[in-house]
Amino acid sequence: MRRAISNRAFILGFVVVLFILLASLPLLASQYAVILLTSVFMYIIITVSWTMFSGPTGYISLAPAAFFGVGVYTSALLGLSLPLPAVIGIGGLGSFCLALLVGALTLRLKGIYFVMFTFGLVELLLHFIIWWEVNITGTTGRMVPTVSNTTVYYLMLTVFTVLMFTTYFIRRSKYGLALQSIGEEEEAAAHTGINVTALKIITFAVSAFFMGAAGAIMATRWTYIDPRIAFNPLLSFMPVLMAIFGGMGQLYGPIIGAAIFTYLEEFLITRFPYHYMLIFGIIMVLAIVYLPDGVVGLLQKLWKRIPGRKHADT
Amino acid sequence: MTPIISPGSSSNIDSQKRGIVIAMVKILDVVIAGLLMGGIYALIAVGLSLQYGVARVLNIAHGEFIMLGAFITWWLYTHGINPLFSLAFSGPIIFIIGALLYRTLFTRLRTSAASPAAYEGTSMLACFALLFIIQNVAILIWGADIKGYSYLAFPVDFWGAKFAANRLVTLGFAIMLGLVFYLFLARARLGKAIRAAAQDPATAGLMGVNINQVLALCFGLGALMAGLGGSLISMSYKIQPTMGLEYTIIALIVIVLGGLGSIPGSFIGGFLLGLVGSIVTSIEPGLSLVAYYFIFMLMLLVKPTGILGK
16 A cells, blocks of 8 residues: 555656656757657647547547647637637637537447548538638638747647646546446447436547647648648548557556557658658557557566466556 | 520520520539549449448458559559559459458457457557558558549430540449449448348358458459549549548548448449439539538438438
8 A cells, every 4th residue: 555655646746757757858858859759749639639539438439630620720710810829729629619510410429330420520621621622712721820849839838738647647537447447339338327328428429529630730830731631531541540550558558558659650751751651550560469558458467477476566 | 504595596495495405404514523523433342332331341451452453553654554454453452451451450350359349449440550551661662642544434325414434434334333333242242241241240250151251352342443433433533642541531421321232232322422412512512521521420310320221
């Protein structure tokens, strides 16, 4: 018991030190590191918020690109007329509302039908906005007012921190337990008195909020956006892969997965500009085949193999 | 499409008649164009339906097999081989690729998955990775440019509506292939094994069906249909290595419309979608894809099991 408490204090101390380090990073490190870490945080936010809903419930959502894109377009439409924090909030709320609507319509769909619907949603929005921009507004892309790299970094860090607290508390609360039981056996969960539908919709919408906020921030760094950048289907699949690569069993699994994958992507783009997608695809296949429980699962397995550590507290 | 009134004609009725004729031709134009497109949609959807319906792989990389078929045909054409004749090459090559992929990658995923639902998830992601790999290998081999060739491009007249002959050949082949495949499933011994595996893989295995082989065969046949579809597409449309995803999505929409795992459903869904696309294109060209998704999502909400689904 004593050990557990000291463990917890250790983790808390570690998190605080890490946070201070991350917060002071722009003062210490190069511009490149700041930009790279912004991308890392963007992917972490999308992956962790994806896992918030899809991890425990087992509903594979391919809609992240839709929610992200809503945030990006909010930034493009309102960036000039409103202060940035308000834009980010509205971007998040826009995604939240879209997710409420989509959730209310679709969360009774089971398994593969839910996957298809969410995938279709991204493409529907993409093609509708392309049509709208070409025929109604007469533009293809839009400019987004820019801010400094450091500001973008701090905004991402803020959203990330809020997201981590939210995720932590959901996991620890009775709602997290309820979500878990929905994933195990939905009917049984309903019979124990959980309002299954409401809980699913709300969690789906909360996770969408963070994706929208990340999109609104990221748009300011891209300066020019068009529908294909904003609603890139890649952004729907990446969080799924990153979460699986990291391991969904633990809170830090998706973070590790997203961080490694983003760095890997960046590394491959600079080193192998012509073959990076190919190499990336091969790495994805290898990760899916050889790391079914993710990096965290692998580490836990290795940890357990150390002699005398058979009953380790993981 | 306003009726042309020649300056000499004084009769109002005459011009009205001509207006009706033009409107009829216009409708015929739209309907035939829809059917021609629908044939291709149906063919590629049959492949995807088989892969998901039996092998339980939601093949996001389906379009990449279509692209491979299209490029193999184009490549053989540049070496002087007749596109229709090249169907005999592109089909088997892609069948082998598909079956090998299933025997190596997907069989491994299937046997190590905790549950059928988990397998559906991981196999879909593996397909997404395959999409990257196949697409980029194709770019390395053939380059990223748009390619095309002209084959049987002379027009054929249908009571005033004109269509390129290659599109009619495409439709004919699509229907023929669908029919052959349907008969294979319904009559052949192997077809029976496939249907048994679709209903209950475990029991089919107990009844002496070599389940791994049958599932690999199904995945391979799905890839074969995609490849043949791609070869036919290359005869009338421009092709490029990144063309796959659009066709994958269309095939997905068609199988949801027709009902997962049903071949007649795929054909009904394919022709329906082709018609819708053609009608919407004639009114507002930019909105055809939006209309597809709209129908797709509506169908998922109203009757996710599709028109012919149980």
